[in-house]
Amino acid sequence: MKLTASVLLCAALAWPQVATEANKGYTTKEGRDGVARTLDNPNRDKNQKPEEIIALMKIKPGMTVADIGTGTGYMLPHLSRAVGPDGKVIGEDIAGDFLDRARAKVGADHIANAVLTLGTATDPKLPRGAVDIALCLDVYHHFDYPQDMLANIARGLKPHGHFVIVDFYKKDRPDHIRLEREDVAKEVEANGFRLVSKVDRTGNNQYMLTFEKR
Numbered sequence: 420m421k422l423t424a425s426v427l428l429c430a431a432l433a434w435p436q437v438a439t440e441a442n443k444g445y446t447t448k449e450g451r452d453g454v455a456r457t458l459d460n461p462n463r464d465k466n467q468k469p470e471e472i473i474a475l476m477k478i479k480p481g482m483t484v485a486d487i488g489t490g491t492g493y494m495l496p497h498l499s500r501a502v503g504p505d506g507k508v509i510g511e512d513i514a515g516d517f518l519d520r521a522r523a524k525v526g527a528d529h530i531a532n533a534v535l536t537l538g539t540a541t542d543p544k545l546p547r548g549a550v551d552i553a554l555c556l557d558v559y560h561h562f563d564y565p566q567d568m569l570a571n572i573a574r575g576l577k578p579h580g581h582f583v584i585v586d587f588y589k590k591d592r593p594d595h596i597r598l599e600r601e602d603v604a605k606e607v608e609a610n611g612f613r614l615v616s617k618v619d620r621t622g623n624n625q626y627m628l629t630f631e632k633r
């Protein structure tokens with residue numbers, strides 16, 4: 420009995436699920452369908468300003484970019500245009516039903532330079548050393564295992580590749596967002612990255628942090 424309890428405690432300490440609150444609405448198909456409607460809301464561009472994100476990311480034609488946690492693929496058309504026909508976009512998510520929606524968008528928009536890939540809560544399964552820029556738009560606070568994700572994102576990036584986080588301020592959504600921006604920066608820097616730029620506001624109410632792989 421004692422042994423079982425200590426095994427369970429060790430397992431809990433080794434695999435802390437830190438984003439339980441943020442992921443509450445994602446655990447059922449119905450919940451994800453509701454989230455999908457929000458992500459695909461036709462009015463979203465007004466607040467999100469996706470082209471502003473693209474400009475801030477400094478994407479060059481021919482680059483390989485990864486949209487980690489692509490969801491329904493909201494950013495894929497924008498990323499696809501930015502990398503151009505010689506570039507590549509990897510849209511990754513851990514939810515197969517989101518990826519089905521993203522796949523439908525890629526087909527409907529005739530996006531020829533995007534591939535979709537199913538990752539896990541600890542690993543986006545990027546090709547090793549292949550990615551110039553990895554984006555997490557409204558995704559970092561959903562990571563249940565940030566250290567594993569960061570190690571595996573770093574592994575997928577080219578030397579000096581960039582990791583871009585766009586997320587909400589904790590003060591605006593205290594129940595949903597796990598960390599203040601400064602603590603996100605500390606966590607990412609402690610796991611193989613160096614902060615290279617900070618934008619206080621993109622879209623109506625998010626910040627952007629850009630890191631370089633060390």
Ligand SMILES: C[S@@+](CC[C@H](N)C(=O)[O-])C[C@H]1O[C@@H](n2cnc3c(N)ncnc32)[C@H](O)[C@@H]1O
Pocket residue numbers: 445458487488489490491492493494511512513514517538539540541542543555556557558561562563568
């Ligand atoms: C709020 S949605 C944002 C989707 C998309 N980036 C957008 O802005 O439209 C959060 C997404 O993160 C995904 N997600 C959560 N944990 C993840 C992880 N460890 N790796 C990859 N994606 C994850 C969810 O499945 C969901 O699609």
